[in-house]
Amino acid sequence: MKKFLPLHLAIFSIALFCGLILQHEWHLRHSQSIYVELAPVDPRSILQGDYMALNYNLHFSATAPEDATQQPVPEISINDFNNQSHVMSYVQLNRQRRVIKTSFNRTELDQSKTLARLVLKNPRNTFDGLYPAANSFMFAEGLEPCYRNAKFAELKVQDDGKALLADLVDDQLKSLTCESRKNWWQGS
Numbered sequence: 001m002k003k004f005l006p007l008h009l010a011i012f013s014i015a016l017f018c019g020l021i022l023q024h025e026w027h028l029r030h031s032q033s034i035y036v037e038l039a040p041v042d043p044r045s046i047l048q049g050d051y052m053a054l055n056y057n058l059h060f061s062a063t064a065p066e067d068a069t070q071q072p073v074p075e076i077s078i079n080d081f082n083n084q085s086h087v088m089s090y091v092q093l094n095r096q097r098r099v100i101k102t103s104f105n106r107t108e109l110d111q112s113k114t115l116a117r118l119v120l121k122n123p124r125n126t127f128d129g130l131y132p133a134a135n136s137f138m139f140a141e142g143l144e145p146c147y148r149n150a151k152f153a154e155l156k157v158q159d160d161g162k163a164l165l166a167d168l169v170d171d172q173l174k175s176l177t178c179e180s181r182k183n184w185w186q187g188s
Contacts, residue, residue, distance in 0.1 A: 027164055031156035034091065034116060034163075035098045035173055036132065038153055051138040052147060054165075056131050058091070058102040058120075061109070087120045087130060088161060096173060098152065117161030132157075133165040139178065146178035 039055035092101040093114040102118070103109050120130040133155050139147055150168035154175075157163045167175050 024164060027158060027162070028156050028166055031158050031164070032116070033097060033166065034093060034118075034155050034157050035096065035152040035169065036155060037099065038150055038168075050141050050144055051136050052144075052150075053136050054131070054134065054153060056153065058089075058130075058132075059100060061101050061103040083125070084122055087122050089118050089120050089130075091116050091118045098173075116157060117159070118155075118157060118163060119161040132163040137165065137168060143178045146176055149176060 037057040037059075039057045087104070089102050089104055090106045090109055091099045092103075092109045093116060094100050097114070099118075100113075101109060106115065109115055118132055120132055121135075122130055133153070137147070147168060149170055151171040152169045152173060153165055154167040154169050154173075155163040156166045169175055
């Protein structure tokens with residue numbers, strides 16, 4: 001039995017990895033798209049390759065309190081905010097499904113407009129550190145000029161608010177198709 005333990009662990013690891021991939025693929029195919037405006041991005045190259053930091057402009061309707069003596073944001077106290085790895089927010093969308101306003105309190109948004117839940121990650125326990133999906137986007141070397149044209153991030157959002165970054169798009173919400181412009185394996 002002991003000699004088969006590494007084989008069982010390898011099969012279990014592969015099955016777990018494949019299950020995670022299938023879960024994310026299902027999420028991308030069966031979720032609604034919303035578009036979040038990107039603030040100025042910061043393309044740069046580090047040891048792991050070229051990437052850009054994604055600074056989401058979520059258009060918050062209220063700001064988080066700076067200290068515990070101020071009035072907390074509705075539906076979320078400052079203690080809950082500082083101790084949660086994920087924070088639930090609500091976004092108001094226009095006809096093109098662009099985020100036009102974000103709030104922690106659903107009642108602060110126009111109920112006649114399209115609303116969606118959006119879970120924000122909170123790794124730094126700060127209001128300005130909140131972001132949906134990924135906070136960086138890696139790309140092949142030499143594609144930085146193309147990705148500078150990104151104006152919106154396309155997020156695939158499930159009903160419970162969980163989001164995945166699907167694509168970077170231009171101001172007309174069209175895919176940049178940067179990867180098709182560069183054949184990195186041919187060196188051009």
